[in-house]
Amino acid sequence: MNSIESFAFVITFLLGGVILIGCFIMLIILKSTLLKLSRFFLALTLFGLVQHLVTYLLFTTQLIKQWPHAFGVGYPFLLLVGPSFYLFIRSYGEAEFKLQWLDVLHILPFVGMVSMFIPRYFGSTEAKLELINYYYEVLPNGIVSFSVWFQNSLHLLLLLVYAVVSFLYVYRKDKKNSILLKRFSILLATLAILELLIQTGFLLSGAPAITAEIVLSSLMSITVLLLGYWIVDIKQVLPILEGGKYKTSPLSETRSNEIQKQIEMYFAEQESYLNPNLKIGDLAKDLGIPSHHISQVLSEQMNLNFYELINSHRITKAKEMLRSGALNKLSVQAIGEECGFSSKTSFYRAFKKMTRMTPTEFLKYEG
Numbered sequence: 001m002n003s004i005e006s007f008a009f010v011i012t013f014l015l016g017g018v019i020l021i022g023c024f025i026m027l028i029i030l031k032s033t034l035l036k037l038s039r040f041f042l043a044l045t046l047f048g049l050v051q052h053l054v055t056y057l058l059f060t061t062q063l064i065k066q067w068p069h070a071f072g073v074g075y076p077f078l079l080l081v082g083p084s085f086y087l088f089i090r091s092y093g094e095a096e097f098k099l100q101w102l103d104v105l106h107i108l109p110f111v112g113m114v115s116m117f118i119p120r121y122f123g124s125t126e127a128k129l130e131l132i133n134y135y136y137e138v139l140p141n142g143i144v145s146f147s148v149w150f151q152n153s154l155h156l157l158l159l160l161v162y163a164v165v166s167f168l169y170v171y172r173k174d175k176k177n178s179i180l181l182k183r184f185s186i187l188l189a190t191l192a193i194l195e196l197l198i199q200t201g202f203l204l205s206g207a208p209a210i211t212a213e214i215v216l217s218s219l220m221s222i223t224v225l226l227l228g229y230w231i232v233d234i235k236q237v238l239p240i241l242e243g244g245k246y247k248t249s250p251l252s253e254t255r256s257n258e259i260q261k262q263i264e265m266y267f268a269e270q271e272s273y274l275n276p277n278l279k280i281g282d283l284a285k286d287l288g289i290p291s292h293h294i295s296q297v298l299s300e301q302m303n304l305n306f307y308e309l310i311n312s313h314r315i316t317k318a319k320e321m322l323r324s325g326a327l328n329k330l331s332v333q334a335i336g337e338e339c340g341f342s343s344k345t346s347f348y349r350a351f352k353k354m355t356r357m358t359p360t361e362f363l364k365y366e367g
Helices: 003-031 038-060 075-091 101-121 125-135 146-173 178-205 209-231 238-242 253-269 280-287 291-300 306-323 332-338 344-355 359-366
Strands: none
Touching: 003 038, 003 209, 038 075, 038 209, 075 101, 075 146, 075 178, 101 146, 146 178, 178 209, 253 280, 253 291, 253 306, 280 291, 291 306, 306 332, 306 344, 306 359, 332 344, 332 359, 344 359
């Protein structure tokens, strides 16, 4: 086996391994019914990256010369990575999320690119092989037109824009699992920036496209592996991979939904959360539901724990009191105690976590 064959074997092995891992993670995501609609957007995001790794694999191993009709087939799907990731961010954690007609605009770049590629899809084998061989050669004089650069970089520009918008959306809304979601956004933005710089550098230098393919495939492989690693850390995905904390639980999805409604109705009708000593056992006793079933529903259906639940109601009550002018008669600490917090510190911490403001800052903002 010569050096070229050895290199092709290593690239095939590494890229092939990442592709298999990516496919496995996609199956895990799609199996996670608790992610609801958002799982399709997340799987599509990963699919867009993984399918392009297949293109890299075909080029680095020169298999594309044997299967020329595979050339360019998957490129338009890269234009769905950014939009699908943004829609995942929006839909994740929002029970009432629904696609709007305006969301169709997100797929227009994909549709436009498919339209441009249609003539290429139906081109002859000879024409495709000629174009493929061009990618293995040095670009003449290192001169690249803006249109060539833009077509090659459009998916990266879109990914960068959507990643930044997604990060800002998570930052403003303070979504659950926000640290992971911010990591996702930063990772994809970093990938877009690095690939833009590297790809532009290779295009301007006139280096063979195959050299760029090797470097860019390495970056995208690292991205897919990191995404996969972080994805299984999302609470609704991890239980499927590991069997779950509640693997042997007899709760059906229907019963879980019923318990969730009972919990929500309980706190809507009563103000037991004002009791600073309220425990999950007290809630279980009042509802006549085992406490471990309540914990499971809170974790899997509502993605929070018991104390996060009661604190959210306490903060809602505190905001109502602040709006009504209670601060003219009571201190901030007294308002916190009225709402069920045992100390000023715990009140401030919970209030700022939910609103990103202190109680006095909130009052000024509302005013």
